[in-house]
Amino acid sequence: MRRLLHALTALALMLAALPEASHASSLPPLPDESLLTDSVWAREGFASLAYAFANRTRYLIALNVDHRRGVLSGKARVLYVNNDGVPHEEILFRLYPNHPFRRGRRMQIVALSVNGVPSAGQLRDASGTVFAVPLAAPIPPGGALTIEFDYTITVPAGSTFFYVSEPLPMVAVYDQTGWRQEVATKGLDYAYTETALYAVRVRAPSDYGTWFVGALKGAENHGDSTTTYTIVTGPVRNFVLVQVRGWRALSATGAAVPINVLYNGDPVGAQEIAEISAAAFNYFDRVFSPYPYAELSVIATRFPSGGEEYPTLIFVNNDRTSAYRRFITAHEVAHQWFYGLAGNDTLRHAWLDESLAQIAGYLLYKYSGYGGGNAAEEYWSHILTWYNRITTVRPINTALEDFRDFNDYMSTVYGGGAVFLRQLGEQIGDGALIAGLSAYVRQVNLGIGTPRMFFEAVQAQTAQDLRPIFCAQVGIMC
Numbered sequence: 001m002r003r004l005l006h007a008l009t010a011l012a013l014m015l016a017a018l019p020e021a022s023h024a025s026s027l028p029p030l031p032d033e034s035l036l037t038d039s040v041w042a043r044e045g046f047a048s049l050a051y052a053f054a055n056r057t058r059y060l061i062a063l064n065v066d067h068r069r070g071v072l073s074g075k076a077r078v079l080y081v082n083n084d085g086v087p088h089e090e091i092l093f094r095l096y097p098n099h100p101f102r103r104g105r106r107m108q109i110v111a112l113s114v115n116g117v118p119s120a121g122q123l124r125d126a127s128g129t130v131f132a133v134p135l136a137a138p139i140p141p142g143g144a145l146t147i148e149f150d151y152t153i154t155v156p157a158g159s160t161f162f163y164v165s166e167p168l169p170m171v172a173v174y175d176q177t178g179w180r181q182e183v184a185t186k187g188l189d190y191a192y193t194e195t196a197l198y199a200v201r202v203r204a205p206s207d208y209g210t211w212f213v214g215a216l217k218g219a220e221n222h223g224d225s226t227t228t229y230t231i232v233t234g235p236v237r238n239f240v241l242v243q244v245r246g247w248r249a250l251s252a253t254g255a256a257v258p259i260n261v262l263y264n265g266d267p268v269g270a271q272e273i274a275e276i277s278a279a280a281f282n283y284f285d286r287v288f289s290p291y292p293y294a295e296l297s298v299i300a301t302r303f304p305s306g307g308e309e310y311p312t313l314i315f316v317n318n319d320r321t322s323a324y325r326r327f328i329t330a331h332e333v334a335h336q337w338f339y340g341l342a343g344n345d346t347l348r349h350a351w352l353d354e355s356l357a358q359i360a361g362y363l364l365y366k367y368s369g370y371g372g373g374n375a376a377e378e379y380w381s382h383i384l385t386w387y388n389r390i391t392t393v394r395p396i397n398t399a400l401e402d403f404r405d406f407n408d409y410m411s412t413v414y415g416g417g418a419v420f421l422r423q424l425g426e427q428i429g430d431g432a433l434i435a436g437l438s439a440y441v442r443q444v445n446l447g448i449g450t451p452r453m454f455f456e457a458v459q460a461q462t463a464q465d466l467r468p469i470f471c472a473q474v475g476i477m478c
């Protein structure tokens with residue numbers, strides 16, 4: 001393994017020495033730092049949220065999409081602030097496009113500088129997802145640096161649909177255990193990230209639809225049939241870029257913010273997804289916490305895992321039954337609250353977003369009037385699909401890598417976690433459960449929630465002692 005890591009280090013050094021001319025020629029200029037706090041991303045009354053993140057690590061990104069060659073070129077200026085409370089001699093970044101799940105993708109660092117001085121990083125894992133940037137001197141708590149990367153990411157050449165999640169080097173989470181470097185493979189989610197501000201410029205062919213996390217600040221058409229889009233995200237956990245050609249879009253009606261559905265194929269299914277998106281959004285927005293962003297995008301496509309969540313943008317599978325489309329859409333919309341607003345350690349406490357999103361959909365069906373009171377028959381049947389597959393009873397608060405395999409993880413977190421929360425609602429009353437969920441979202445408020453925070457938020461809604469049920473099923477408060 002040591003020999004492999006030395007080889008990876010040598011590769012990183014060679015890549016850092018490659019010429020930049022062809023890489024930089026098609027890139028748009030980096031956005032100005034002032035865009036980070038521009039209010040275009042925000043729903044009315046929420047623009048000030050960005051200022052809470054203006055003195056934390058921020059990202060300025062320029063991307064160029066070359067569909068013919070199958071290459072996404074990028075430049076990232078990372079305005080890093082050490083808010084970890086300890087000095088660092090190096091800063092670790094995650095290159096998530098290199099994760100084993102992203103077959104056909106490859107992110108390569110072309111050039112690196114720290115405060116304008118050229119540097120060379122080091123890959124720390126065989127997959128190439130952990131990239132260490134050495135510092136000339138330790139950075140103290142509160143210290144700031146500017147780190148710039150030039151890089152490329154392989155993408156499907158000539159494709160009419162692809163997306164790239166986390167298309168930039170992202171600062172790894174640092175916690176009481178140190179820099180987080182896991183390459184998680186037993187669950188669907190592998191990226192553990194913190195909320196930050198992003199301003200992005202993307203140059204792409206004008207005949208492709210370009211969708212993304214955040215809101216559009218402006219678009220500039222060029223004479224070569226390309227367009228540069230300027231994007232402002234506000235405070236979000238991650239960024240995704242979507243490219244489509246020949247797809248259609250429709251707008252959901254009746255939602256409290258604009259919801260746009262991008263789809264290719266069945267317009268009836270897309271309309272169903274738009275309707276449940278609006279119903280779910282309005283219910284969660286009312287009972288959990290107001291959604292702070294200006295809009296929500298829904299990508300309806302054949303999606304093997306059923307769906308995937310990002311702040312302000314979700315993917316949902318439109319290739320199954322109407323009942324399943326409604327179920328998965330409700331679940332993914334719920335992630336705007338349980339993951340987007342109430343973040344968590346997705347690798348050690350995955351139930352805090354997945355199980356909570358599951359029960360949120362059930363409460364929607366039961367109390368919003370959507371589905372005609374069909375929560376038990378239509379919605380809960382999908383929960384039982386996973387719950388009935390449990391072969392080894394585990395605490396819900398099991399770390400992802402401690403599960404036996406993917407099915408063990410899914411049955412416990414998606415099935416067992418939802419069943420626990422339904423039982424909790426039956427014990428204390430659904431009203432108390434909903435109030436606890438709301439209190440938890442509002443307390444976390446774009447930070448990182450913990451199992452204890454959730455317990456305390458729910459415990460505050462009832463005189464009953466909830467420690468026994470949390471101990472027996474979640475594995476905490478024992």
